[in-house]
Amino acid sequence: MKHDDSQTVVGIDQLGLYLPHYVLSLDKLAEARGVPPEKISIGLGAQKMAVAPPWEDTVTLGASAAERALARGSVAPDEIGLLLVATETAVDHAKPVSIFLHELLGLPSNCRTFELKHACYSGTAGVMIAADWVRSGAARGRKALIVATDIARYDLHSSAEFTQGAGAVALVVSEQPRLLELDPVSGVFASNVYDFWRPLDRREALVDGKFSLDCYLAALDGAVADYRAGLNGSGGTSLTERYAAMLYHTPFPKMAYKAHLRLFERDRAVAGTDGTNGAHRSAADGNGDLAAAAERSYAELVEPSLTLARLVGNTYTASLYLCLAWIAEQRARELAGREVGLFSYGSGCCAEFFAGRFTGSCATAARSIGAAELLASRREIDVEQYEAFTCEGSAGGTPGREEAGAAYLAGIRDHKRLYERTSWSS
Ligand code: HMG
Numbered sequence: 001m002k003h004d005d006s007q008t009v010v011g012i013d014q015l016g017l018y019l020p021h022y023v024l025s026l027d028k029l030a031e032a033r034g035v036p037p038e039k040i041s042i043g044l045g046a047q048k049m050a051v052a053p054p055w056e057d058t059v060t061l062g063a064s065a066a067e068r069a070l071a072r073g074s075v076a077p078d079e080i081g082l083l084l085v086a087t088e089t090a091v092d093h094a095k096p097v098s099i100f101l102h103e104l105l106g107l108p109s110n111c112r113t114f115e116l117k118h119a120c121y122s123g124t125a126g127v128m129i130a131a132d133w134v135r136s137g138a139a140r141g142r143k144a145l146i147v148a149t150d151i152a153r154y155d156l157h158s159s160a161e162f163t164q165g166a167g168a169v170a171l172v173v174s175e176q177p178r179l180l181e182l183d184p185v186s187g188v189f190a191s192n193v194y195d196f197w198r199p200l201d202r203r204e205a206l207v208d209g210k211f212s213l214d215c216y217l218a219a220l221d222g223a224v225a226d227y228r229a230g231l232n233g234s235g236g237t238s239l240t241e242r243y244a245a246m247l248y249h250t251p252f253p254k255m256a257y258k259a260h261l262r263l264f265e266r267d268r269a270v271a272g273t274d275g276t277n278g279a280h281r282s283a284a285d286g287n288g289d290l291a292a293a294a295e296r297s298y299a300e301l302v303e304p305s306l307t308l309a310r311l312v313g314n315t316y317t318a319s320l321y322l323c324l325a326w327i328a329e330q331r332a333r334e335l336a337g338r339e340v341g342l343f344s345y346g347s348g349c350c351a352e353f354f355a356g357r358f359t360g361s362c363a364t365a366a367r368s369i370g371a372a373e374l375l376a377s378r379r380e381i382d383v384e385q386y387e388a389f390t391c392e393g394s395a396g397g398t399p400g401r402e403e404a405g406a407a408y409l410a411g412i413r414d415h416k417r418l419y420e421r422t423s424w425s426s
Contacts, residue, residue, distance in 0.1 A: 007135070007184065008134065008135050008175050009175065009176060009177070009181050010131045010134045010135050010173065010174070010175055010177065010181070010182055010184075011131070011173065011174075011177035011179070011180045011181040011182040011356060011359075012127075012171050012172070012173060012177050012179045012180040012182070012324075012356070013073065013075070013143065013172040013173065013174040013176075013177040013178050013179060013365070014069045014070075014072070014073030014075060014170075014171070014172040014178065014179065014365055014368070015069060015169060015170070015171055015172075015179060015321070015324065015325055015328065015365070015366075015369055016065045016066055016067070016068035016069025016070070016072065016073070016169065016170035016171075016369070017065055017068065017167070017168075017169055017170075017322070017325045017369055017370065017371055017374060018061055018062075018064035018065035018068060018167065018168045018169075018170075018374070018405050019050050019166070019167045019312055019374045019375070019378065020050045020051060020052045020053065020056050020061070020166050020167070020378075021053070021377070021378055021379055021399075021402060021403045021404070022050070022051040022052075022053055022378065022379055022380075022381050022385075022386075022389070023048050023049070023050055023051065023311070023312075023378045023379070023380055023381070024048065024049055024051050024380070024381055024382075024383065024386045025047070025048055025380065026040045026041070026046055026047055026048060026049060026162055027040070027041065027047075028382065028383055029049075029161070029162065029383055029386070030162070032383040033157060033161070035162075040162050043254065044162060044163065044252040044253070044254050045252060045253030045254040045257065045306070045310060046162060046163065046252045046253060046254075046309075046310055046313065047310050047311055048310070048311045048312070048313070049162070049163075049164050049165045049312065049313035050165050050166045050167055050312045050313055050315075050378075051164075051166065051381060051386050051389055051390075052151045052166040052389070052394065053389050053397065053399070053403065054389065054392045054393065054394060054395045054396060054397045054409070055394075055396055055397035055398070055399050055403075055404060055408040055409050055410070056151075056166070056394065056404065056408065056409065057089075057091055057151065057394035057409055057417075058085075058087045058089050058090060058091060058097050058149040058150060058151060058168070059091055059097050059100040059101065059104075059149075059407070059409070059417070059419060060404065060405065060406075060407045060408050060409055060419065061149045061150075061151070061166065061167060061168040061405075062085055062087070062097060062101055062147040062148075062149030062168045062170070063100070063101050063104040063105065063405070063406050063407040063419075064168065064404070064405025064406040064407065065147060065149065065167075065168035065169055065170040065318075065405075066101060066105055066145060066147050066168075066170035066406075067104075067105060067405065067406035068170070068368075068370070068405075068406075069145070069170040069171070069172055070105065070145075070170075070172070072368035072369075072370070073172060073178075073365065073368060075143060075172050077105055077106045077107050077108065078107075078108045079142055079143050080105075080107050080108070080111055080142065080143055080144070080145045080172075081108075081110070081111055081112065081139055081140070081142030081143070081144065082111065082112050082113075082130060082133055082139070082142070082144040082145070083098050083101065083102055083105075083107060083111055083112070083113040083144075083145045083147070084098065084113070084114065084115075084116055084126040084129060084130060084144065084145070084146045084147070085097045085098035085101060085113075085114075085115045085116065085126075085146075085147045085148075085149065086115075086116045086117075086122035086123040086125065086126045086146065086147065086148045086149070086317040087115065087116075087117070087122070087148070087149050087150055087316075087317055088117055088118075088119050088120070088122070088150060088198070088316055088317065088346075089150045089151050089152075089153070089316070090115060090117070091394070091417060092417075093200065096113070096114055096115030097115050097147075097149065098113040098114055098115050098147075099113060100417070100419060101113075101147060104406065104407050104419060104421060105145075107145075116129075118346045118348060118350050119196060119316070119346035119347040119348050119349070119350075120150075120249055120251075120316045120317055120319060120320075120344070120345060120346040120347065121249075121317075121344055121345060121346025121348075121349075121350045121351065121352065122148075122317050122346060123146065123148030123169070123317035123318060123320065123321060123344070124320065124342075124344035124346075124352050124354075125350075125352075126146035126147075126148070127146055127171060127173060127182070128186070128352070128354075130144035130146050130171075130173040131173055131182050131184075134173060134174060134175055135184070139174075139175075141175075143172050143173065143174040144172070144173040144174070145170060145171070145172055145173075146170070146171045146173060147168060147169075147170045147171075148168060148169050148170075148171075148315075148316075148317035148318040148321055149167075149168035149169075149317065149318060150166065150167075150168070150315055150316035150317050150318060151166040151394075152164045152165050152166065152205070152313060152314040152315065152316050153203060153204045153205065153390070154204050154205055154207065155204050156387065156390065159209060160205075160207050160209060162252075163251050163252045163313060163314050164313050164314065165312050165313020165314045165315050166312075166313070166315060167308075167312050167315040167318050167322065168315070168318055169315075169318040169321035169322060169324075169325060171321065177359065178359060178361065178362070178364065178365040179328060179358070179359060179362050179365040179366065180324070180328075180340075180356040180357065180358055180359065180362065181356060181357045181358075181359060182354065182355075182356045183339075183354065183355040183356060183357070185227065185230045185231060185354070185355070186227060186230070186352050186353060186354035186355075187222075187223045187224060187225065187226030187227025187228070187229070187230060187352065187353040187354070188223060188226055188350070188351070188352050189218075189219045189221075189222030189223040189225075189226060189349075189350070189351045189352075190349065190350045190351075191215075191218075191219070191222070191349055192348070192349075193211075193215045193347075193348065193349050194208065195207065195208050195211050195212035195214075195215040195216075195347045195348070195349065196208070196212050196347035196348070197347070197348070203393065207347075212347060213255065213258065215347065215349050216249075216255065216259065216345050216349075216351075217258065217259065217262050219345050219349050219350075219351035220259055220262055220263065220343060220345070220351065220353070221262070221266065222351065223343065223351045223352055223353040224239070224263065224266060224353050226353075227239075227353040227354070228270070236270055236271060238267045238268075238270075238271055239263060239267055239341055240260075240263060240264050240267045240297050240301065241267075242339065242341070243301065243339050243340055243341040243355065244301070244335055244338035244339060244340060245301050245302070245304070245305060245327055245331075245335065245338075245340040245341075246260060246263065246301045246302050246340070246341045246342075246343070247302075247305050247320055247323040247324055247327070247340060247341070247342045247343070248260065248302065248320065248323065248342075248343045248345075249319050249320045249343060249344050249345040249346075250306060250309035250314075250319050250320070250322075250323060251314040251319065252309070252313075252314065253306045253309050253310050256302055256305075256306060256309070256323075257298055257302070259343065260294075260297065260298045260301065260302045261294050261298065263343075264293070264294040264297050264298075265290075265294070268290065304326075304327060304330065304331065305323040305324075305326055305327045306323065306326075307326050307330075308322040308323065308325065308326045308371060308375075309322060309323060311375060317346075320342060320343070320344050324340075324342070325369050325371050326371055327340070328358070328362065328365075328366040328369060329366050329367075329369045329370075329371045329372065330372075332358070332362050332363035332366035332367075333363050335358045335362070336358050336359070336360050336361070336362050336363065337357065337358060337359075337360050338357065338358055339355055339356070339357045339358075340355065340356055340357075340358070341353070341354075341355050342354050342355065342356065377402065394409060395409075395411075395412065396408075396409045396410050396411035396412055396418070397409070397410075398410070399422075401424055404422055405422070406421060406422060407419050407420065407421050407422060408420055408422060
């Protein structure tokens with residue numbers, strides 16, 4: 001990635017992650033639903049899903065992720081001049097999740113704050129808005145805090161039930177970032193489709209499952225074509241050879257596999273090295289060498305980033321950034337100074353393909369993420385407990401130590417949500 005000398009280097013300075021304390025094995029859920037467990041573990045590539053207890057919602061998950069980003073990254077609340085919360089599972093139609101976080105985190109009053117929505121894409125929309133805000137000079141040296149927070153819920157007993165999950169990621173975006181420098185070039189694709197939606201009176205999303213997979217892949221094609229157009233003369237570059245890792249929005253791990261195979265095929269078609277002189281040919285259509293190379297590329301560039309997606313489930317707006325959190329924590333030394341490609345997809349739909357370069361000293365920022373430690377501290381529940389939590393929803397409660405992060409939902413009175421800070425640090 002080349003930066004014009006006059007251009008300010010902007011990117012992700014710190015990353016905070018938070019996961020609910022409870023987790024359900026998808027083998028157990030498959031057994032309870034009469035589904036072969038391999039359909040989930042192999043067919044979808046998923047193993048577990050995070051389950052939010054009644055005292056957690058998108059406010060508490062987001063506040064806990066943000067508190068970790070600020071506290072562990074030594075970022076003072078008064079350094080934040082822009083707070084954007086990306087979610088598709090907000091708690092109110094008018095009052096944004098961001099204003100609850102503004103208070104819980106003790107952010108200054110001269111901080112612009114609002115909520116963003118475009119299904120799973122809005123976390124990336126927030127990152128792009130924040131990066132432009134910093135580059136424009138409007139930030140006046142301050143930093144932006146972007147929080148992607150969601151609880152993915154589908155109907156019990158539906159096929160999509162296995163792709164639920166919950167969690168949040170907070171990203172501090174600033175000049176001279178300590179973790180990942182963002183390349184200003186990106187490619188976008190938008191199109192009005194009904195692949196996944198959630199009418200205002202429903203808590204659980206509706207989805208045209210198979211169609212949503214096609215929409216995702218079509219959006220990847222569109223965003224990559226726009227990205228190549230922005231590369232000024234190097235649009236024919238092989239993206240799968242350029243990047244040290246490829247991170248995808250991951251509703252379930254097999255989706256990232258399908259996406260990478262598509263990117264690989266298109267790459268080879270652009271380069272004309274697949275024997276088709278640029279015409280589309282599938283890696284699965286009998287060209288054995290191409291298919292084997294695509295599998296190797298997936299194993300090297302994508303698979304290492306999928307652990308959280310496999311063990312947490314779909315976290316909607318946060319999903320892509322869970323992949324970033326995991327490779328940053330697990331592979332920071334090896335990735336220092338190297339470029340990664342990122343693909344963000346939000347149903348409905350809008351998608352963006354962009355890139356970033358890990359800083360030379362990214363290992364220090366990555367060490368504070370604590371993803372493995374969060375996974376290890378979770379408690380397994382059974383299907384009965386999961387169904388009880390799901391039926392109760394986010395109604396409030398009083399958690400014990402370790403059952404919540406920085407804050408919890410104490411209750412709802414007169415239609416007002418009452419949050420409390422915990423006395424322990426997350
Ligand atoms: P389904 O009907 O349960 O599953 O729906 P299926 O019949 O399509 O099977 C799934 C895979 O398992 C297939 O593999 C089967 O062959 C395989 P594939 O052909 O795709 O490679 N399979 C088996 N494998 C091993 N052993 C077996 C076995 N049986 C079958 N015994 C679906 C799956 C994903 C559609 C469903 O779970 C769903 O609707 N999920 C929610 C929608 C979703 O996640 N869409 C993803 C793209 S859209 C997106 O990412 C946006 C989103 O995050 C929302 C947002 O933006 O806000 C969802």
